Amino acid sequence: MPATGEKVAALGHRYAILLSTFIGLLLISNIVAVKLISAGPLIVDGGVFLFPLVYIVGDVLAEVYGWKASRRAIITGFLLSALASLTIWVVQLSPAAPGWENQDAFEAVLGFVPRIVLASLTAFFVGQLVNAWVLVRLRERTSGRFLRTRLIGSTLIxxxxxxxxxxxxxxxxxxxxxxxxxxxxxxxxxxxxxxxxLLPVTTRVIARVRAAEAAAIL
Structure with a gap:
């Protein structure tokens, strides 16, 4: 039975929420990654708190909506991240208003570093595409079985x-x-x-979203 207009809208609504979450987590992670944090003997960047969630939401998109929808989300995230970096760079170069004395602080925290920006954008784009492609292909090979194994396998690669x-x-x-x-x-x-x-969280979210999408189609 063809989906009604309301059901089609519901399908798009859930995808839009996941897409927005995916991009929001990515942009926040990129901004806070400029700070290095001391964790005992280890040094990590601020992105360590949220960036793993980017891959988790990416897994949900790939598992529930497939390769094309996942690729669309990755490309959108990449383009918006590039736009954010470009905007920060333009603002950094723009003359400071009289009386605004925080130029040095702005450059120290958000200053445009071409090599780091290139590394971040390229790594996200290639890594996410590989992760989504592997997850989708493993799903096809296993006929949708062994979800946890497929999630771990795609993550490792x-x-x-x-x-x-x-x-x-x-x-x-x-x-x-x-x-x-x-x-x-x-x-x-x-x-x-x-x-x-966070694998138990990922599998539960996938199950809930998949069930909601199935119910919307019926």
Missing amino acids: GQLVDTVVFCTIAFYGEISGWDFIGYVALGYAIKCLAEVV
């Missing part, structure tokens, strides 16, 4: 690509040898661990 691409573009030549390998390994381990810990 997607986060590996994301971390290696970012660290290579951002810090290759600045950090070398075992220090570079250790930095990559630590970032990768933290991201993967966060997603594994």
Whole structure:
């Protein structure tokens, strides 16, 4: 039976909420990532709190809505992140108003660093596409079974690509040898661990969204 107008709107509504959440988490993570945080012997950036959630919402989009819808969300997030970086750069270059004395502080916190921006945008774009593609292909190969295994598998591959691409573009030549390998390994381990810990949340959200979409179609 064809979906009614209200049901079609409901389908679009849920996708729009997930898309907005996906992009919002991404933009917030990119902004707060400029601060380095001391966590005992470890040094992490501020994005560690929210960025793993970007991959989790990305998993929900890929698992429930498929490759094309997931790719659309990733491209939208990439373009808006690029726009945010460009806007910050233009504001940084714009002359400060008389009496506004925070230019140095603005540049210190949000200053445009081309290499870091390029690393962040490229890593997100490639890593997310790989993660979504692997998850969708594994779903096809397993006929939708083994959800947890597929989520972990796509995360391990997607986060590996994301971390290696970012660290290579951002810090290759600045950090070398075992220090570079250790930095990559630590970032990768933290991201993967966060997603594994939150795996029960991911599976529940996927089940709820899928059930809601199925009910809207009937």
